[in-house]
Amino acid sequence: MALKATIYKATVNVADMDRNVFIDQVLTLARHPSETEERLMLRLLAWMVHAHERLTFTRGLSAEDEPEIWQLNDHNGIDLWVELGLPEERRIKKACSRSQHVWLYAYNWRAAQPWWQQNQNKLAQQDNLSIRYLNDEQLSALTQLASRSMQLQATIQDGTIWLSDDTHHLEIQFETWLDAGKKP
Template sequence: MALKATIYKATVNVADMDRNVFIDNTLTLARHPSETAERMMLRLLAWMVHANERLAFTRGLSAEDEPEVWQLNDHNGIDTWIDLGLPDERRIKKACSRSQQVWLYTYNGRAAQPWWQQHQNKLAQHDNLTVRYLNDEKLAALGQMASRSMILQATIQDGTIWLSDDVNHLEIQFEQWQEGGKNR
């Protein structure tokens, strides 16, 4: 018998001072049986960083031709493609050709650092690709916030995210590895 996804509910309040975006939303996340709490929470955090009314979770791990999160336009074209992990170069190239903006959130320092060293020159060719890395310590703390029913507040200013629930308070900054085809 196949394992089923576990459903999580997240009520989020996002105040993004950098983009002047303020959103209250209730989201439903399906955690794939092979997905860790940390990865699911990074997916949720990526949604909050790019929050808008049209941003949606996809079938994620269950679909090879979709990112984790995306924003479609009125013509069903992809405006924003948000992926997690360390995808192969072909997947990134395909995403960059199909979407206006591609965001890749990497994690797991032992694997991510060598992956980046191997791929950064080829990925720099994609002007619409931004690559960010979240260190293991912050990812673990983020995973601790996972619960089946969450109420989260996120304030974003100057690239820093302050994320809190009724117990935890995190300050998160991504390490920017690439922005618009330029290495940093």
């Protein structure tokens, strides 16, 4: 018998001062049986960083040809493709060819550091790819906010994310490994 996904509900309030985006949204996240709570929370954080009325979660781990999150345009083209983890270079290249912009959120220092050293030069050739890394300490703190029913407030300014619920207040900053907007 196959295991079923665990459903999480998140009511989020996002005030992104950098992009002048303000959104209140109720999100439903399905946590795949093989997905960790850390990954689920990073997926939710990535949604908040890119918050937009058209931004949606996909089938994620259940679909090889879809990212974790994407934003489709009026013509079913992909404006934004968001991946998590340490995908193969081939997958990233395919995403870059299909989407206007690709964001990758890496985590888990022990695995991420050698992956980045191995792939850095090849990935830097992708003009529409940005890569951010969230360190283990911040990811652990983020996971403290996880519950089946969450109410979160996020304020984003100058690349810093202030995230809180009723009892926790976090300041999160990603490390930039690759920035599509700042390539020579």
